[in-house]
Amino acid sequence: MAQRIEIDPVTRIEGHAKITIQLDDSGNVTDAHFHVTEFRGFERFCEGRPLWEMAGITARICGICPVSHLLASAKAGDAILAVDIPPAADQLRRLMNLGQIVQSHALSFFHLSAPDFLLGMDSPPATRNVFGLMASDPDLARAGIRLRQFGQEIIECLGGKKIHPAWAVPGGVRSALPEACRQKIKSKLPEARATTLTALSLFKKLIKQFKAEAQIFGNFPSLFMGLVGPDGSWEHYGGNLRFVDSGGNVIADQIPAARYREYIGEASEAQSYLKSPYYRPLGYPEGIYRVGPLARLNICSQIGTPLADLELSHFRECGNGSVTSSFFYHYARLIEILAAVEKIEAMIDNPELGSEWLRADAGINKLEGVGVSEAPRGTLLHHYQVDANGMVQKVNLIIATGQNNLAMNRTVAQIARHYVHGSKIQEGMLNRVEAGIRAFDPCLSCSTHAYGKMPLAIALIGPRGELVDTASTPV
Amino acid sequence: MAAKTLTIDGKMVGAHEDQTILEAARDAGIKIPTLCHLEGLSDLGACRLCLVEVKGSNRLQPACAIKVAEGMEVQTHSERLQKYRRMILELLFAERNHVCAVCVSNGHCELQNLAIELGMDHVRFDYRFSGFDVDITHNRYGLDHNRCILCTRCVRVCNEVEGAHTWDVAGRGADARVITDLKQPWGEADSCTACGKCVMACPTGALFYKGSTVAEMERDRTRLEFIVTAREKKQWIV
């Protein structure tokens, strides 16, 4: 008899979601979907607020990556004020975003995904978590937690608090990096670098062990999008958009954020609050593209720091043209932590970071502005329309996780087809489906503007729509 | 000028006869919560937070409006008063949208400080507000009715100190709003001198410097005190 499996909630991701898997009469997977089930509505209730409050309000979308929203919002504000921000503000915003990349990537790898790799996909779920990791490899778990703390401290040093600092503002930033904080960050850099290198060498050993998963976990051709610098190098804050295909060919380059609409369309599906952006020239759903660490490493020509560039060359060997398996998001994430640490090392002695020239003062000079930043999970766009007084009239947010929606659906289907057979759910199989989602490190509270608890859930559904079996992990 | 002796919270206090209970308490180092009172402006007794118990009176008395008297016995922080004060704050928080997290005055707000001080950690009443207007038509200042508590400090400072009387109150009850001129957008209010005293006087994030971002709005009350002292005592102490 045909069935539907429901995983509700999916665990160890940021936000609330479920997965449904449709089986036919002989117990084979016919379809699978990733659903985001809650709704937040930020785009609506930001209407009627003064432009200057937007960074502080939209940072509240997410507790994991508030900095990404803060920066995208501040940049949309810069565009509306029509100003070039002071060079020091640019450097400081970059420093905070690097801190954000370190802390969020460390969270994804060490806290959320490492238990799958180090304890095993089929290990008991009760201990397959960061606490189990702590029991089996306390040094690694501790180092991972400290690495995340390092990133958080950079954010705190600049913004006054680790979560939701309202520090970046239209026109610049509110404060410089205090000297004591600069020294503190500097003193912690060697440990951050060492932890990252340890994690990288560990992961490279694991790649052999997880060869099967690397083939099945969302391995399909798609486009990749992200920011690149003027010379095509890795970017996380400035630059313009680039699209690359799975053969590694650049198909659209140096697109200013303000022109995103010409390239990105947004589709909505009935079963999810996540919008599904697609590459407009190819249409929906053929215009599937991925963003985030995997995409950023696929689109860039180089990173620009020695160790990260060396790793990038190893990374490229995992694919032909572009690296197309979503399993390598984890690898890309670790390389990006290394890149972030190296970039912080390179900038931390820059006297500009203590500058007093931090904020360009201007009124409303344009009625529309788009800001873009690379969130840890991928490209984030904030698009505002304001009236002549600076009152926000319309808001459109394009979130990293939303852009990965089509790819996540395809990943779930691919993994389910490979691992799921018959009517009874095996826990290890469920976990592989979840791990496929975890590779993307989705942030659902951001992307759907969903609120609520954290976990994700699987459902087994018959051809007549009846629910046959469900499984979920306790919150 | 005759001196009066009274007891505040069991403490013997000396005061001038023209002082209010609030002033006498302040001089004695006893802080009575207030929201509508502001040094240098007339008092109106509207917020009801400074209510105190005076022995011999079965009504609670607003400390900002009652003059001291010989032998007066005042209780300023009884359990009953604190309970009423917390409830008044709850009513304010339920009346309009005081979401501190995204407010320009977060961390520098008298309403927020009082809630912390009095231990008002949650609101038991249902929120009654829908969206109120925000006026940022003025080129330097903004008004967010969502955060207004109708203390009327802006009305009084504009009338009594600046002398422009741009501000007033329109409507009644829950529909009352502070308005500029005859309810024109602030940017079109011709009587406004753009002096900014109303913004300096506001206890919450209702009036703000345009361009203020979340938690950035701090007020410099010393400017207001300087002007009031200069006007009343002809002393220009910067």
Place this chain on the structure above:
Amino acid sequence: MDESCGKCIPCRAGTVQMHHLLTKILDGKATLKDLQKLEELCDMVKNTSLCGLGQTAPNPVLSTLRFFRHEYLELLRPESAPAPVKSATTPEVSTHA
């Protein structure tokens, strides 16, 4: 509610909340907690309002609560009605969730 001038907070915001709580009770959506809240609110509005309007506005509520309390209780949501008095030795008394 329409009579409050809006100057003092207890009358301006308190009468609105009183009206809201009374409506909730009449709609059968209120709990015992709401009834207690209403009583506390009436006491506060009566004792802290600036003028006679706020000071007397709660009187009809307070007097009906005094003489017709059972009618209020009957309108509460069934699950929140006060539990029948049990002897102190009855074990269930302390085990309600």
